[in-house]
Amino acid sequence: xxxxxxxxxxxxxxxxxxxxxxxxxxxxxxxxxxxxxxxxxxxxxxxxxxxxxxxxxxxxxxxxxxxxxxxxxxxxxxxxxxxxxxxxxxxxxxxxxxxxxxxxxxxxx
Amino acid sequence: xxxxxxxxxxxxxxxxxxxxxxxxxxxxxxxxxxxxxxxxxxxxxxxxxxxxxxxxxxxxxxxxxxxxxxxxxxxxxxxxxxxxxxxxxxxxxxxxxxxxxxxxxxxxxxxxxxxxxxxxxxxxxxxxxxxxxxxxxxxxxxxxxxxxxxxxxxxxxxxxxxxxxxxxxxxxxxxxxxxxxx
Numbered sequence: 001x002x003x004x005x006x007x008x009x010x011x012x013x014x015x016x017x018x019x020x021x022x023x024x025x026x027x028x029x030x031x032x033x034x035x036x037x038x039x040x041x042x043x044x045x046x047x048x049x050x051x052x053x054x055x056x057x058x059x060x061x062x063x064x065x066x067x068x069x070x071x072x073x074x075x076x077x078x079x080x081x082x083x084x085x086x087x088x089x090x091x092x093x094x095x096x097x098x099x100x101x102x103x104x105x106x107x108x109x
Numbered sequence: 110x111x112x113x114x115x116x117x118x119x120x121x122x123x124x125x126x127x128x129x130x131x132x133x134x135x136x137x138x139x140x141x142x143x144x145x146x147x148x149x150x151x152x153x154x155x156x157x158x159x160x161x162x163x164x165x166x167x168x169x170x171x172x173x174x175x176x177x178x179x180x181x182x183x184x185x186x187x188x189x190x191x192x193x194x195x196x197x198x199x200x201x202x203x204x205x206x207x208x209x210x211x212x213x214x215x216x217x218x219x220x221x222x223x224x225x226x227x228x229x230x231x232x233x234x235x236x237x238x239x240x241x242x243x244x245x246x247x248x249x250x251x252x253x254x255x256x257x258x259x260x261x262x263x264x265x266x267x268x269x270x271x272x273x274x275x276x277x278x279x280x281x282x283x284x285x286x287x288x289x290x291x
Contacts, residue, residue, distance in 0.1 A: 045183075049183045049184060049199065050199050051198065051199035068240035068241065069203075069205070069236055069237070069240060071201060071203035071205070071206055071207070071208070073206075074206065
């Protein structure tokens with residue numbers, strides 16, 4: 001949907017992911033979208049170099065968020081929120097409506 | 110003039126880099142922690158100098174190579190023996206959602222440097238505190254505000270626009286506190 005604007009489909013998916021969940025790590029995103037971690041990392045690196053996302057190391061995991069100091073973040077998020085409304089429900093269910101609330105350690109699924 | 114890279118000050122390095130870039134027709138603005146170092150006379154010492162430039166990184170890289178700086182990652186440069194590294198953060202020059210409108214200019218023995226004004230330097234540090242709760246950035250904002258003449262009215266206007274009234278209050282309270290010497 002925004003692929004033409006962003007240059008590739010992975011950027012669009014990463015943006016929707018961060019706009020929905022607030023943060024993410026490469027392996028988690030790769031599992032969600034069924035692509036290689038390398039592919040995600042490559043795009044995250046590109047976005048980080050452009051100042052659009054920022055990352056912080058927590059333990060051994062690098063967590064990515066939107067760069068809150070990106071001057072066009074509000075406008076970007078508005079665009080993403082608008083575009084999200086046009087996504088098919090099946091795609092929203094599959095990628096962007098996953099459980100985020102806590103689950104006690106050891107609790108059976 | 111022979112340069113002692115091992116003991117160079119951050120201000121002199123900033124001037125050398127600015128001069129070198131200028132020779133190649135490249136304008137660059139110093140932002141971030143280096144401004145804090147310069148404005149506080151190294152009370153806080155940054156380990157890098159952040160520049161913002163609209164020039165292509167390839168052109169920047171060519172210019173800095175003549176000073177011995179090598180591009181080590183997509184946006185940062187290092188020189189053997191030099192304690193500071195140089196980073197080119199992606200443009201535009203902005204503080205929060207606003208573009209940088211005013212720039213400060215300082216003279217050094219190696220020429221002029223262009224950097225954020227003291228007021229914008231405080232806002233720049235506060236942005237990191239407001240958005241990421243970074244306590245170091247908060248302390249740096251306080252340091253600059255105490256060391257330089259800044260416009261509190263402008264900082265307040267910007268803080269409210271950014272939606273951080275409560276954190277701005279904490280900043281102002283901290284400025285009012287007297288330093289207790291033990």
